[in-house]
Amino acid sequence: MxxxxxxxxxxxxxxxxxxxxxxxxxxxxxxxxxxxxxxxxxxxxxxxxxxxxxxxxxxxxxxxxxxxxxxxxxxxxxxxxxxxxxxxxxxxxxxxxxxxxxxxxxxxxxxxxxxxxxxxxxxxxxxxxxxxxxxxxxxxxxxGMEVFAYNTEVISPEEATTWDTLFSDKYAGQSAYVLQDMLSIVMLMKGYDGNMVAYLDDPEKAAAIVAEARDFLIEKKPLVRKYYDGGAEVQQMFINQDIVMACAWNGPIASLMSDGFPVAMSIPKQGSYGxxxxxxxxxxxxxxxxxxxxxxxxxxxxxxxxxxxxxxxxxxxxxxxxxxxxxxxxASTSFPEEELANMRFFRAEANKMKYELVDPAVEEIKAA
Structure with missing residues (x-):
């Protein structure tokens, strides 16, 4: 490769x-x-x-x-x-x-x-x-949206249909994601509203949901190669073969695809945010x-x-x-209709409450 x-x-x-x-x-x-x-x-x-x-x-x-x-x-x-x-x-x-x-x-x-x-x-x-x-x-x-990005020479299209692959022992140490973004997706994976709008009138439930997502990511921490911060960083990790999959914004991955790198992206069945x-x-x-x-x-x-x-x-x-x-x-700028149906959109109504919970959770995951 x-x-x-x-x-x-x-x-x-x-x-x-x-x-x-x-x-x-x-x-x-x-x-x-x-x-x-x-x-x-x-x-x-x-x-x-x-x-x-x-x-x-x-x-x-x-x-x-x-x-x-x-x-x-x-x-x-x-x-x-x-x-x-x-x-x-x-x-x-x-x-x-x-x-x-x-x-x-x-x-x-x-x-x-x-x-x-x-x-x-x-x-x-x-x-x-x-x-x-x-x-x-x-x-x-x-x-634009958060996608499951994967090296097509390692990960199969079937494996890319689920976020579970990102947390599998099979690919331990070969994944990367932005922690704050991943917390929203984990909440969605577990059947919750990652935007927190549904819990505006129930802050205690909101706190419990964020804590559940935090604990899940702490448990899975040994499997991740790196928590990254920007698009250029995840691109370089793919190019250097440090990782074979990531949760990433579609734009940086589209650039890799256009440059001929063997990477593809999907919107997993549990959903994603854009x-x-x-x-x-x-x-x-x-x-x-x-x-x-x-x-x-x-x-x-x-x-x-x-x-x-x-x-x-x-x-x-x-x-x-x-x-x-x-x-x-x-391949780089569109998705099948059935995948688009899995997408949710970021909303702002509950941002104050959400990030008062999410930001400390991110630091706790890093420190764990």
């Missing part, structure tokens, strides 16, 4: 180069051309260049993109503008909705103004995290009509979703995006 030296710049260049020009979907008619502009704060590659050019040509609406790299910074920028935002659309992760909503920074999303809303996989658009106070707050576009990037409309957006025109256009086809996924490395939320990906791209 060969070892690879990761070159993220080369990977991104390759991904960009393989993005074919988007075919022109019939999502707009020149009779609807509105002119003006739409201002978007988003991450790199979340608005495909080909789509932007086509949209501007067909509508006369100029798309102004400001790149962001952090949810907290974006919140502070928007909060500073308060009731007079300069932005129309921003990209908020679903588990950060409450912070923006409670500060009156987002406008409720009106799906009836989006004829292409149905192109989003309902796993994302209709999940419990997406509706707060009776309203939708964003259009899901891309997703987050979704959404396009959201700012409260008092200066160009609200143009914002809805843009959103309806970018939701128009799986081909657009595939282009976003290919460029960003995240998983498209569009129903038929995978039809427009190569087999290699599908």
């Amino acid at each position: 060969k070892k690879l030296i990761l070159n993220r710049r080369a990977f991104l260049g390759t991904a960009a180069a393989t993005g074919a020009t988007l075919a022109s979907p019939a999502y707009l008619r020149r009779s609807y051309a509105a002119g003006g502009e739409v201002n978007i704060w988003t991450y790199a590659n979340f608005v495909p260049d080909e789509f932007k050019e086509q949209f501007e040509s067909e509508t006369g609406i100029k798309v102004n993109v400001r790149l962001v790299d952090d949810q907290g910074k974006q919140f502070n920028l928007l909060a500073a503008e308060a009731d007079n935002p300069t932005v129309d659309i921003m990209t908020v992760a679903g588990h950060r909705f409450l912070q923006f909503i409670d500060s009156d920074l987002l406008a409720p999303m009106d799906p009836t103004r989006l004829s292409n809303w149905g192109n989003i996989n309902p796993v994302y658009s209709e999940s419990d995290w997406s509706t707060i106070n009776g309203n939708k707050w964003g259009a899901p576009i891309l997703s 987050f979704v990037y959404t396009y959201n409309i700012a409260n008092n957006a200066p160009n609200e009509d143009n914002a809805y025109t843009f959103l309806n256009a970018i939701l128009a086809s799986g081909e657009i979703g595939a282009s976003m996924s290919r460029a960003s490395g995240f998983i498209s939320t569009y129903k038929d995006a995978s039809q427009h990906l190569t087999d290699a791209e599908k």
Whole structure:
């Protein structure tokens, strides 16, 4: 098994180069051309260049993109503008909705103004995290999640269907995970709500559940090679053959797969947690009509979703995006429907209580 030296710049260049020009979907008619502009704060590659050019040509609406790299910074920028935002659309992760909503920074999303809303996989658009106070707050576009990552030369696809493999004696000393993330997954494995939302009115039960997950991970501590902290670290452990499996975010593993390393990923049958990037409309957006025109256009086809996924490395939320990906791209940026059904999403309602319990548990596991 060969070892690879990761070159993220080369990977991104390759991904960009393989993005074919988007075919022109019939999502707009020149009779609807509105002119003006739409201002978007988003991450790199979340608005495909080909789509932007086509949209501007067909509508006369100029798309102004400001790149962001952090949810907290974006919140502070928007909060500073308060009731007079300069932005129309921003990209908020679903588990950060409450912070923006409670500060009156987002406008409720009106799906009836989006004829292409149905192109989003309902796993994302209709999940419990997406509706707060009776309203939708964003259009899901891309997703990231905790996956079971495994070396395909050692671990079989069947073994990768369960988190139990991560804790098996067979692979002792050949696994890695982020402790805080693993605690949520262990709670899910044991049939509990790892988001702790179900226990907001029963803090004693919440404490008992976290303690049970903590004790399980202490018991299994001799089997783990390392508790790691970041994506680059888990990548390097796979490359150095220090580990053959891990609980990891899909993005770093997708990069390894794209570089040809023999690794794959699954969402085990006990479930996992993920987050979704959404396009959201700012409260008092200066160009609200143009914002809805843009959103309806970018939701128009799986081909657009595939282009976003290919460029960003995240998983498209569009129903038929995978039809427009190569087999290699599908392997790194999509999952079978039956696996997606196992996924839960991080929610924020109980975060204060959750992390007051989880953070000390992490330290106790490390010290055990």
